[in-house]
Amino acid sequence: MTTNTMPTTKQPVGKLAGRAPGFRKHFSRNRFLYAMLVPVAIYLILFKYAPMAGEIIAFKNYRLSDGIWGSSWVGFGQFEKLFASRDFYVVLRNTLLLNLYHLVFAFPVPIILAILLNEVRAEWYKRTLQNLLYIPHFISWVALGSIVIALLSPSTGFVNSLLKAFGIEPIYFMADKFWWPVSFIVSGIWKEAGFGTILYLAAMSAIDPTLYEAAKIDGASKRRQIWHVTLPGIRSTIAILLILQVGKMMDVGFEQVYTLRNDAVTSVAEVISTFVYTRGLVNLQYSYTTALGLFQSLIALILIVSVNRIIKAMGERGLW
Template identity: 50%
Template sequence: MNDTIVSNQVQIKPKSSSSLLQRVIKNRAIYLMILPGFLFFIIFKYVPMWGLVIAFQDYKPYLGITGSKWVGFDNFQRLFEEPAFFRILANTLILFGMNLLFFFPVPILLALMLNEVRHSGFKRTVQTLVYIPHFMSWVIIVSITFVMLSMDRGIINEMLAAAGYDKINFLLNASWFRPTYILQVIWREAGWGTIIYLAAMAAIDPGLYEAAKMDGAGRLRQIWHITIPSVRGVIIVLLILKIGDVLELGFEQVYLLLNSANREVAEIFDTYVYTAGLKQGQYSFSTAVGFFKSIIGLILVMSANKLAKKAGEDGIY
């Protein structure tokens, strides 16, 4: 009897290995579709992590990573001792807070409104129109902004002058940088951000809405009690991922809006790395700043995910 049990146990292992191989062969089309994305992350995300070691070196390109002098945490110490560090940190956090407060809810609201549109032709037209700005580069977006806000025949200032008001120098006024920044983000990304929410709403069981109608619930009550709870998990996941980008606001947009008049409120870590690091050839210092941003983002993602788990949500892992 013992011999039989042992022989059965021995036979189970190869069966398990062969079944795994069979599943891979059976689903080879799916694995082939995954392969390009997998290779992208390996080549462009994981392999370059080796370069993070230069954050702890006085890196010299002609000496390479192996030949450069090891300086430990000196680059990080320099970052924290920089006179501009807390100003840049404050600017970055304020812009992130504006993103979270003003931009993050907009795709949700827009998706809710589009989901209620019953005329498919009109719905597709609106979706196309709100998606288009996402495919424009920040150079084009900022150029359009300059044309609209310019003191010299700018559309907005011409309208103000026609209404009897004084013209406003939006582009060289520090107090107007942040509203300009967040309006650009909303216009460019709000429509694109609706895609995931609309996909989640399309998966909601129509029977729930039918039952709600039978109970006398109107459109607003159906949205509040069915639609929003059904996509709450998606909202939480995207919020957690958004929190991870707390110090990653993007370089192009801010750099194109940046000038000597608004630098005090506009300079963030991304532009600081470029001006104080890369332009002056301080590669180790630039890497240290990027490493610092990544660590903060990782800590916040893990903390937000843990809080979501405690609140009963699925989180991202």
């Protein structure tokens, strides 16, 4: 009787053994796709993960002559110095405010543009508009920033010339603490809004056309079709991009700020990225700015995890 019984422990082994050939077959069939991941993996390892070892200098009084391991430990001394600095709270406020303005005013613009482009029926006209909207994305901030400054010049700029034509006094956009953030956000929209429509247009192309036909039969207007068919169809894409945007609340692009800022608006234009550059690289305060960068990354991690949980609680798919 005992010879006819089979050990139950061998069943999982059989399953695992059957998986290996399947994986090898899958890998062989998609080997070129896996090969395309190799440069990405190398980039992430070299420029994202390997530099994490340097975060240790946030807990040291780092000196170039002593090196990372030879520099003395100070524990949380750099963080205490950071939180006691008034400049830290100024750059933190500016960073959060500029990102908040971007979230409120700039984030919805690609969605609106994508909806408008999706309603264009003439393909040649649609492609022309898309190309014109994409072009600013491929221009560097060094060139685009110069164009923005020239357009907003109080003496020769096109915008102020237009204001003068209507009897309005010239505005010093780039030297005014109120108008500089406005110029910053508008220039960012000009550069990135068009390119940001790509994901939304791709999501709209996956919406079942019969849903629009059913809405038309029910007598829904174009506005109702957008509200009840288009927006729900891209809701998951909006949720994921919103999570990513909130995860960048502690970061403002260095190139744009550095190109557009000047001494007259330092109190509203100095952000974490430019502060790290001037204090860390220019003034050689490596440990101090590394502590700031570590704090920035920690807060960003908390934000992205929190918003991801909120989005999933609302019934949408999160990042994980």
